[in-house]
């Protein structure tokens with residue numbers, strides 16, 4: 001249920017609604033908006049009587065949310081969410097580019113990438129310290145040592161750090177060192193990890209599971225938000241289909257679908273989405289063209305020597321060209337959005 005306050009409702013009246021919800025053993029999620037404040041209610045198993053709230057002062061109406069996901073939905077929050085990571089706003093209309101190596105392999109390799117991409121204005125640096133690998137014999141990441149290297153990159157280059165947590169234990173450390181917590185495709189339905197991420201006060205980037213439907217994807221985000229963390233960015237990273245030329249099929253049609261149903265920002269990851277270096281640039285362009293809030297791409301100075309995902313890594317110079325192209329496309333999309341309104 002969603003309790004919508006009147007435009008002129010006072011803070012005290014909002015407080016009274018929150019107290020009433022909590023006294024019923026439920027959780028209140030106040031959502032300030034441009035026009036009015038709304039308060040989402042979660043934790044109820046059965047229906048709640050709308051009158052309980054509609055009789056309270058300052059309440060305009062109490063409405064049942066028709067979708068299975070609540071806090072994620074546009075019904076509950078019509079205004080788009082902007083997630084701030086370091087100095088970057090995701091979802092606020094700016095073009096966002098997250099770049100860095102697949103894995104933190106060594107201090108030298110990580111700094112070489114950071115140094116090479118800094119000149120292209122990259123403000124969000126990615127790199128995995130915990131790697132969920134298909135084979136137990138593949139490089140698994142340097143864990144906390146890797147996180148320390150990433151934290152050094154932040155200090156030297158003023159880039160905010162995005163890195164993956166693969167379980168509750170690694171999440172404790174990722175929360176300590178990083179600016180944004182990545183939940184990977186393989187963990188999209190790891191519900192205890194999602195809950196734990198929901199208890200963090202750092203933004204979360206949630207990647208789509210490789211066989212997840214749109215509803216499952218949004219429900220996974222709902223797990224995080226239901227715990228009180230509303231700073232969630234979705235990431236389309238390709239799904240499994242019958243095609244085998246590309247590593248995955250980048251499902252760009254999910255971008256406008258998510259934007260219709262949810263207020264959360266969504267970015268695309270054409271590196272994992274295609275698995276092929278030469279496809280990363282065209283599919284990044286396509287992602288921005290369909291209205292994604294940004295892209296996340298993997299970069300390596302010596303891809304042939306990479307310990308993970310070398311075939312999909314861009315060279316730094318390729319990233320430079322990509323950023324230039326994306327800026328042009330983003331400008332066109334922004335102008336179109338303005339003229340359509």
Ligand code: PEP
Nearest residue numbers: 128184185186207237272
């Ligand atoms: C990654 O971004 O490094 C990664 C492992 O991606 P995904 O979870 O999408 O496979």
Ligand code: MN
Nearest residue numbers: 102298308309
């Ligand atoms: Mn990778």
